[in-house]
Amino acid sequence: MTRILHVARRYWAVTLTVIVGLAGLVLWAAGAGAAVPWLFSVYALAIAAWQGVGMVRDLLRGHWGLDVLAITAIVATVLVGEYIAAVVVVLMLTGGEALEDYANRRAKRELDALLTRAPQQAHVRRDGEIVDVPADAVRPGEVLLIRPSELVPVDAVLLSPETTMDESQITGESVPAEKRSGDPVLSGSVNGSSAVEVRATATAADSQYQQIVALVAEASESKAPVVRLADRYAVPFTVFSLALGGIAWWASGDPVRFAEVLVLATPCPLLIAAPVAFLGGMSRAAKNGLIVKSGGVLELLARVRTAVFDKTGTLTSGEPELAEIRPEPGFDERELLRLVASAEQYSSHVLAAAMLRAAADRGLVLAEADRAGETATNGVVATIEGREVVVGKFRFVAEHAPEARRTEIAAGQLAVYVAVGGRYAGAVLAADHVRPDAAATLAELRRLGVEETMMLTGDAEATARHIAEELGITRVHAECLPGDKVRDVQAVERRPVMMVGDGVNDAPVLAAADVGVAMGAKGTTAASESANVVVLVDEISRVARAVRIGQDTVRIALQSIWLGILVSVGLMLVAAFGVIPATLGAVLQEVVDLVAILAALRAIGGRLDRAKVVPGEPRAAAAASEPELR
Secondary structure, three states: OHHHHHHHHHOHHHHHHHHHHHHHHHHHHOOOOOHHHHHHHHHHHHHHHHHHHHHHHHHHOOOOOOHHHHHHHHHHHHHOOOHHHHHHHHHHHHHHHHHHHHHHHHHOHHHHHHHHOOOOEEEEEEOOEEEEEEHHHOOOOOEEEEOOOOEOOOOEEEOOOEEEEEOHHHHOOOOOEEEEOOOEEOOOOEEOOOOEEEEEOOOOOOOHHHHHHHHHHHHOOOOOHHHHHHHHOHHHHHHHHHHHHHHHHHHHOOHHHHHHHHHOOOOHHHHHHHHHHHHHHHHHHHHOOEEEOOHHHHHHHHOOOEEEEOHHHHHEOOOOEEEEEEEOOOOOHHHHHHHHHHHHOOOOOHHHHHHHHHHHHOOOOOOOEEEEEEEOOOEEEEEEOOEEEEEEOHHHHHOOOOOOOOOOOOOOEEEEEEEEOOEEEEEEEEEOOEOOOHHHHHHHHHHOOOOEEEEEOOOOHHHHHHHHHHHOOOEEEOOOOHHHHHHHHHOOOOOOEEEEEOOHHHHHHHHHOOEEEEEOOOOOHHHHHHOOEEEOOOOOHHHHHHHHHHHHHHHHHHHHHHHHHHHHHHHHHHHOOOOOOHHHHHHHHHHHHHHHHHHHHHHHOOOOOOOOOOOOOOOOOOOOOOOEOO
């Protein structure tokens, strides 16, 4: 009963209309039928006046709304004495708004789930005891207890031997993830059946889940261009409906025909179907580990013609491994690696992590820098133990050590050059690997209508072309600075253009593209904030899935719009001949509204999309002489 009262209060206009209708039945049964037309007519005109205030405000702002037809229909039915039809139209109008609200709530269910499930509390070990504190009071480095089936409040690493984590709200994957000691644990994950301890690696505000919540909050307030396109149908649809009603009146000489046509012209499908479909598409994307920041992005995704990719961390795994150390005379391997890792600890580049892992594996003790600075895409300059250490691309290092020379490396390998105290100290080689699903993703994009693929990377030409040929990418621009990437994307002719990247150096080009897609599982916050779509799972196949969801959403939105238009026009043409009474016409229009909404709700999808298995394409080997990664 409480739930019924809550719904009745939320949709008070529908409730009041039903009460007026029941009151009319009571008056008619009590023998006071003469009062019913007055009750229904006055109420219908009052609702029309209330709706008319909003309509006038829209008109003054230059917006010709579709509610003009609904208000005209109410007034027309009252004037010709079809007072029952007038109340039905009022019920249709208010009920349509209620259905829209319900459909929006249904469509946003997965998005809202992220917002409502945000971790609020943490069990922290302090002074040998477990104390409960707000999640935002947890500091990096503190040890937390996660009880069975509890949410992980902040990003952390697992200290206990093993556990399973349900990461479905973060990644979209329903299969629990197996975690072992030392593995990263995402905030928002649900612990398995055993209590475990974790060590916090970030504050709540900087953790994955809170960043997702911020993106979802931004995404849930959007309106797609196709929805505005639906609004633009208002003028032709209104003119057509009024003209048809006028012709029917003129041909028959009966003003009732005008009202009979207009009650079937009330365009709730146009007002509701498109927003519901786009919210449903955003909800479906969320279930698939994709945060789409606006409905308009879904429309652009549906029309993407060029896909541009960064290489490192996007098409490749982004986890290069140390392959070889080549010191110059005066330096040994361990000393060179120690200096490289000491400088790279101040870098956010993925290669820095590889150097740090290699140093840790060899038990090297890193030195603190007196000062350090990173030049995006080029390298790091740090003062370590009184010497200037420069680590990065050949050109960058050669500016500090003119005698630097390139080193020969194998195909697929990457070179990092080093200068110490103004002297060339050698090179460190690493190898990065193409993601196993990269070729299949590119093939799927081509099937979805993407006409051109392109790679933009700061790597050397030989490395970039080796990867491009392996994946069948048609165009390559190598050795790019962030500004070069922006100019290259702006120069693309086949648009819309989608840019996929992950690093901080990709943030400008992600913002410049028509659709920026950030690989957010490992990418930087800057990239995620600049992008229109954030991939929460470390799978590039989700990029093709995003395009497919965009295409499905736009198709369903347009199908729902035209379904409502065509059925309404067909019924109006029949009503013009006097076949459909006004009251029955109003009821039929309510059915049309419901059908259009249900059709639009198909955009939500019922389950997690599964990527299609695409046979691997032929891979060509290419020799490389001077590749380098930055």
